Amino acid sequence: MKKALIISNMYPTKEHLAYGVFVKNQVQQLNEAGIETLLAVNDNPATGKKNVLKKYAKWALNVLATFRKNKRDISLTHAHYVFPSGMFSYYLKKRYNVPYVVTAHGGDINKMAKKSARIQGYTTKILQHADHVIAVGEELAQTIQQDYGIEPTRLSVMSMGIDRNIFKLGDKQQMQQELGVDCERTNFLFVGNIIEEKGVSELITAFQQLEEGTATLYCIGSTKDASFTAKVKALVKSEHIHFIEPMPQAELARYFQAADVFVLPSYIEGLGLVALEAMSCGTPVIASSVGGLKYMLADGAGVLVPPKDAAALQQAMEQALNGLDINEQKVQELLITHDAQNIVKRLKEIYANVE
Known part of the structure; x- marks a missing residue:
């Protein structure tokens, strides 16, 4: 395959080590396994309405600029968190016919989708148009299947994985x-x-x-x-x-x-x-x-x-x-x-x- 564009609304920095660290870990593991990746991520954990609007606007520009610069090399996008990350994958599929995978991590379905009818609607669109949906746990997969009508053939239960070279027995x-x-x-x-x-x-x-x-x-x-x-x-x-x-x-x-x-x-x-x-x-x-x-x-x-x-x-x-x-x-x-x-x-x- 060509490159996978990884889109995530959480990604760690030196100042914020735990902020979406599981996404960074998986990106590194993909690279080691021979899958080339491009990143379009938000690494700013700031909260508050004004901060969120500002950081997401910056992130949106980054996603679109990264895609336009590399679109000939991108074979799919992989969004982490259904909303908001999945909105970019959904748009790129509609506009440029780029297939996408979306990983639901829990809070995006159990919390974010319940914030408003509008977000619920976006969540439904993103899941229903995804080429494949990954749920990190069994109960989450059941909810996605039942509440959003996602057929089992397009749905996998798969965690982000543990690096057993780091997390191992010690003295x-x-x-x-x-x-x-x-x-x-x-x-x-x-x-x-x-x-x-x-x-x-x-x-x-x-x-x-x-x-x-x-x-x-x-x-x-x-x-x-x-x-x-x-x-x-x-x-x-x-x-x-x-x-x-x-x-x-x-x-x-x-x-x-x-x-x-x-x-x-x-x-x-x-x-x-x-x-x-x-x-x-x-x-x-x-x-x-x-x-x-x-x-x-x-x-x-x-x-x-x-x-x-x-x-x-x-x-x-x-x-x-x-x-x-x-x-x-x-x-x-x-x-x-x-x-x-x-x-x-x-x-x-x-x-x-x-x-």
Whole structure:
């Protein structure tokens, strides 16, 4: 094939390391697998109506300029997030007959499409005109199939994949020592944006109900939602809760390796790739029974709790103080399925079928 134009409304920079890092990872994996890519991405996480309009206008010009400059070399576009990214792919197909693949990540279907009838309409158009739709989790795929009438032949369930060269088993004691983590305590880890939908308030509440002196909690993620971050920090009464800003993935892997338990108490989640990254580092997972997580952690691959339920979360965390009973065979099967190399092989097949 010629080149794939990757369109995404999230892409990381040195200043914003976690902002759509999974898209960057997949682009690198595609390049390593022999697929040439061009980028037309928004790497500005600024919020607020004025900022959003400004950054999206700049991004739109970038998408169109990149396409016009390279249109003879482009065989397809791949949009990450149905809306707004998919609008560009939809336009380029209508205007220039360029086929496209779109990946739904969860928030675009469960949250964005519900913001207005207009966005719902755009979402429907983008999905129905796509040559192939990828959903990162099973529940998301079911929603797309049922609510948007997308036939199974045009729909694949496929995560963004985990790089098992980075997220791998490590020497727990050595990592704890290097990172200054107290090996006498049970160390809980959360990785994700510090926002309401990630269940951070419930996590703080549940952690502080544990017996004093038994555990530490590390929360790694962007605190860009200043008002919510202030609310969360007002809940904190324990000196054993630490907030850490996002970091490069190789450094993040060391925290996964040092942690005793990973906790992801989200309200909604397309898949929950960070849970797989934790498992790949040998760290057991407690997570909400939502979205892709409830499929991923079924059959004992992890511990599932109801969302928005601090008491149930606390109970699971108390259980973890004495060790969790995890189905290691199921975990290994998941890691093979979601290995980035296997994901890229499947993606190459999809590209070959639509170009």
